[in-house]
Amino acid sequence: MTATFVHSARPVRCSRSSAAPAERLARIDRLATLLDARFAIPFTKVRFGFDSLIGLAPGIGDAVTVGLSLYIVYQAHKIGAPKHLVARMLGNVAIDGAIGAVPLAGDVFDIMFRANRRNVRILREHLERQARRHRHSKRTSF
Template structure:
């Protein structure tokens, strides 16, 4: 019979799972970096992320990318953003999802239309205005 192990609760203190604005900003910026700017293509110095790579998988890749965008929407809701801003964010995710559904050609618009980066800009504007203590200097 297998012996059960307990997870040490102290491990969760090290993860950014808190609901404060700074933790939300950290998570959202990390998602955007992975989805849009994970690696730089040599020669053209253009960053690409998991969103473009997932579009190589027909249909399913677009749904996974939309799920990451939906998580950013969830975080925006937790931050108390306006419905108008969240509707703009949902529109960005929807356009990205719809263009990504086109087999073969869906990679090209996803390479240029970066919905997660656009949504990060919207969230940063909200955080800078309503939670000024979370502002970080961009380098």
């Protein structure tokens, strides 16, 4: 039995025994969308989320959004992301936090950089590669 998690056009298949990682991925994917792409500026393709809005509050807003971004990285670690992937994700959070702390310009950067969506994409691509390798190794073994 397999469970399928679908986001956009990319399904991620997980065996029944790994339903918890699929659920975690779904949860952090929803959080990343809320933070980075929940709203659209009318008549444009520009999307933004609560990260940009909360970041407007000097100091505390940026600390809150970095904390939420770190939660996504922590969940990726719990799913089983390798250390080099977690380090790359932490780098994205650091860049987003450092530049996002600059008043106004940082908020514009948040809209364009979307560290949380980027980190979920990195994790999803890793899990898809891992699943392909697993399927391939099953086919070649006797």
